[in-house]
Amino acid sequence: MAKIAYRDAVRDAMSEEMTRDSRVFLIGEEVAQYNGAYKCSKGLLDKFGPDRVIDSPISEAGFAGLAIGAAMYGLRPIVEFMTFSFSFVAFDQIVNNAAQIRYMSGGQIKIPMVFRGNSGGGHQIGATHSHAPENIYATFPGLKVVVPAFAADVKGLLKSAIRDDNPILVIENEALYGRESEVPDGDYLTPIGKANILQEGTDVTIVTHGRSCWTVLEAAQELHKMGIRAEIIDLRSIKPLDWPTVFASVRKTHNLVCVDETKPFCGVSAQVAAEVQRACFDHLDAPILRVTSVEAPMPFSSALEDECIPNVARIIEAVKQVVA
Amino acid sequence: MTQKPLPTGAGVLATTQPLPDYGKAPELSREERLRWYRLMFLTRKFEERSYQSYQTGLIGGFCHLYNGQEAVAAGTFAAITDADPVITAYRDHAHGLMRGIRPGPAFAELYGRATGVVKGKGGSMHYFNVDKQMYGGHGIVGGQTALGLGLAFATKYLGEKKVCFCYMGDGAVNQGAFHESLNLAQLMKIPVIYVIENNMYSMGTAVERHSAPVELYKRALGYDMMGVRAEAQDFDLVRQVSWTLAERARKENMPAILELMTYRYRGHSMSDPQYYRSKDEVEEYRKHDPVEILRGRILSEGTVSEKDLDKLEDEVRKEVQESHEWALASPYPAQSEIYTDIYA
Ligand SMILES: Cc1ncc(C[n+]2csc(CCOP(=O)(O)OP(=O)(O)O)c2C)c(N)n1
Ligand SMILES: [Mg+2]
Numbered sequence: 001m002a003k004i005a006y007r008d009a010v011r012d013a014m015s016e017e018m019t020r021d022s023r024v025f026l027i028g029e030e031v032a033q034y035n036g037a038y039k040c041s042k043g044l045l046d047k048f049g050p051d052r053v054i055d056s057p058i059s060e061a062g063f064a065g066l067a068i069g070a071a072m073y074g075l076r077p078i079v080e081f082m083t084f085s086f087s088f089v090a091f092d093q094i095v096n097n098a099a100q101i102r103y104m105s106g107g108q109i110k111i112p113m114v115f116r117g118n119s120g121g122g123h124q125i126g127a128t129h130s131h132a133p134e135n136i137y138a139t140f141p142g143l144k145v146v147v148p149a150f151a152a153d154v155k156g157l158l159k160s161a162i163r164d165d166n167p168i169l170v171i172e173n174e175a176l177y178g179r180e181s182e183v184p185d186g187d188y189l190t191p192i193g194k195a196n197i198l199q200e201g202t203d204v205t206i207v208t209h210g211r212s213c214w215t216v217l218e219a220a221q222e223l224h225k226m227g228i229r230a231e232i233i234d235l236r237s238i239k240p241l242d243w244p245t246v247f248a249s250v251r252k253t254h255n256l257v258c259v260d261e262t263k264p265f266c267g268v269s270a271q272v273a274a275e276v277q278r279a280c281f282d283h284l285d286a287p288i289l290r291v292t293s294v295e296a297p298m299p300f301s302s303a304l305e306d307e308c309i310p311n312v313a314r315i316i317e318a319v320k321q322v323v324a
Numbered sequence: 325m326t327q328k329p330l331p332t333g334a335g336v337l338a339t340t341q342p343l344p345d346y347g348k349a350p351e352l353s354r355e356e357r358l359r360w361y362r363l364m365f366l367t368r369k370f371e372e373r374s375y376q377s378y379q380t381g382l383i384g385g386f387c388h389l390y391n392g393q394e395a396v397a398a399g400t401f402a403a404i405t406d407a408d409p410v411i412t413a414y415r416d417h418a419h420g421l422m423r424g425i426r427p428g429p430a431f432a433e434l435y436g437r438a439t440g441v442v443k444g445k446g447g448s449m450h451y452f453n454v455d456k457q458m459y460g461g462h463g464i465v466g467g468q469t470a471l472g473l474g475l476a477f478a479t480k481y482l483g484e485k486k487v488c489f490c491y492m493g494d495g496a497v498n499q500g501a502f503h504e505s506l507n508l509a510q511l512m513k514i515p516v517i518y519v520i521e522n523n524m525y526s527m528g529t530a531v532e533r534h535s536a537p538v539e540l541y542k543r544a545l546g547y548d549m550m551g552v553r554a555e556a557q558d559f560d561l562v563r564q565v566s567w568t569l570a571e572r573a574r575k576e577n578m579p580a581i582l583e584l585m586t587y588r589y590r591g592h593s594m595s596d597p598q599y600y601r602s603k604d605e606v607e608e609y610r611k612h613d614p615v616e617i618l619r620g621r622i623l624s625e626g627t628v629s630e631k632d633l634d635k636l637e638d639e640v641r642k643e644v645q646e647s648h649e650w651a652l653a654s655p656y657p658a659q660s661e662i663y664t665d666i667y668a
Binding site for chain 1: 444446447467496500529535661663666
């Protein structure tokens with residue numbers, strides 16, 4: 001076990017898989033000579049050369065489509081979006097091509113590829129640059145979506161995604177790139193579709209993912225002081241979603257608070273709440289509450305932005321209400 | 325790294341079609357000339373203050389400075405009127421200041437205050453001033469190219485004989501929306517001029533690494549469109565070529581690409597180590613400074629004394645300092661503002 005930064009875990013995963021399999025290549029804006037806008041591909045150009053670490057012009061639809069076409073032909077591309085907010089320029093390629101072609105070809109074609117990159121708000125980069133799009137992409141059958149919160153998970157999940165035969169979105173977060181955490185030594189894979197219990201507890205289940213995991217862990221310390229024992233589940237994978245782990249926890253604690261950075265309307269937490277009330281209706285002691293981003297575009301001003309994504313105060317408020 | 329072309333004073337360097345001869349742009353009065361010089365100098369000082377404010381943590385997020393490119397916004401704007409719509413990308417401080425945004429609300433926006441030009445909701449990348457037909461600041465590269473087309477379409481639809489100047493970086497020529505817009509513009513005869521501010525780099529990527537043809541005005545060839553490449557450190561040269569294309573757009577509803585060769589002195593945004601270019605290259609360009617060139621020209625014309633220009637510059641410095649202080653003393657927006665302006 002060594003402690004490494006999230007961005008280095010991203011780089012290590014790509015590096016190991018590119019070493020393992022010559023069909024894996026990386027394409028995106030500023031990924032080669034600039035080492036990535038967020039330095040997630042540092043050193044890869046030197047190691048693998050310009051045929052496999054490719055700087056693209058600002059042509060998201062073009063290079064995403066290029067990668068999908070290459071995957072149809074048997075390569076295993078990794079597309080980096082500087083942020084997933086820019087993936088919307090390539091939205092048609094992802095949702096109409098990557099997601100649908102296997103089905104429409106009657107299973108003749110597979111699309112083994114990864115779209116990865118930064119996402120989320122909290123950095124004062126405004127409404128167009130702050131999207132948390134995991135719920136949006138998760139609505140398309142044919143796509144898988146993972147949102148790792150820790151260095152070990154991003155490495156293990158990204159490696160699994162690269163080896164998977166489906167189009168997978170690995171959604172990262174700028175706030176996490178610099179954070180260090182323990183990563184196992186050697187070659188390991190984290191299974192896609194498996195949640196992780198970050199902390200065991202008895203009073204309330206908190207289901208979360210991505211950057212919000214860190215916020216929830218912080219809130220849990222405060223809750224602990226108040227005598228509330230929260231069980232924290234990091235979904236890690238949004239599609240597929242690990243329902244058995246979620247249901248088992250709710251059946252144990254009888255309470256659920258969902259916390260995530262997507263919008264409240266049709267967001268990930270809305271999906272979790274709907275399934276849990278169906279599967280665990282008799283076990284619930286209180287209505288399920290959600291702490292999400294707010295129903296507004298992301299404002300620029302830090303004075304407003306901090307209130308727009310889940311924060312410790314809102315999480316504590318919701319938990320207190322549920323266990324009351 | 326390939327040698328970047330330095331300005332030669334030639335003005336127009338190349339075109340895809342012969343430029344029509346509408347003669348010289350109307351002379352600017354002494355006052356008008358001074359006004360444009362003042363705006364260029366103001367933009368420079370505003371950006372210098374913004375740079376400092378960023379360094380001291382007063383500004384968060386992205387902040388793309390315009391130093392070195394001032395003659396592009398000034399020269400093109402001076403060729404049209406404030407009734408003609410303009411729209412640009414995120415490097416938009418100059419376009420805002422030169423289209424009526426006061427430096428106070430401009431700083432306040434950078435500082436996220438309620439008194440900001442868009443109430444602290446947009447930040448550096450999203451200056452808007454519709455009163456003076458400035459339709460934004462846009463953060464998604466190339467997204468505004470289709471909007472510029474739409475603004476121009478609307479003016480034609482309403483029979484207004486206007487022209488829309490749509491600004492974009494060199495890197496934005498690689499977006500699909502731009503290509504679709506070019507075809508639509510030429511096909512439908514829409515009076516939009518695409519002003520490519522070619523500052524030689526798209527973030528850390530030099531033009532020759534991001535565009536197959538390095539002469540970006542040639543994008544027009546595929547659409548039978550007028551494409552012009554011109555030098556852009558000299559306000560008067562920029563104004564003349566912009567005026568010709570604007571006249572053509574007004575008279576014939578004909579769109580064009582105007583590729584203006586310029587240079588940014590600062591990094592792409594604020595955390596750019598600039599390994600992709602040499603210090604010498606930047607220094608070479610600083611010798612062709614657009615603010616200095618216009619200053620020298622005005623003095624050589626003899627209509628304004630050096631003393632008067634010094635005075636004007638002192639006034640601007642004072643205005644920038646006072647505006648910065650006013651912005652800093654402004655309140656942050658109320659939490660309730662999160663939920664306003666979402667729907668009309
Ligand atoms: C669709 C999209 N992709 C990527 C980005 C990130 N990005 C912002 S500016 C930029 C470079 C653009 O360069 P250029 O068009 O030359 O304009 P300049 O910054 O030089 O003014 C990039 C890649 C973005 N904002 N939008
Ligand atoms: Mg550029």
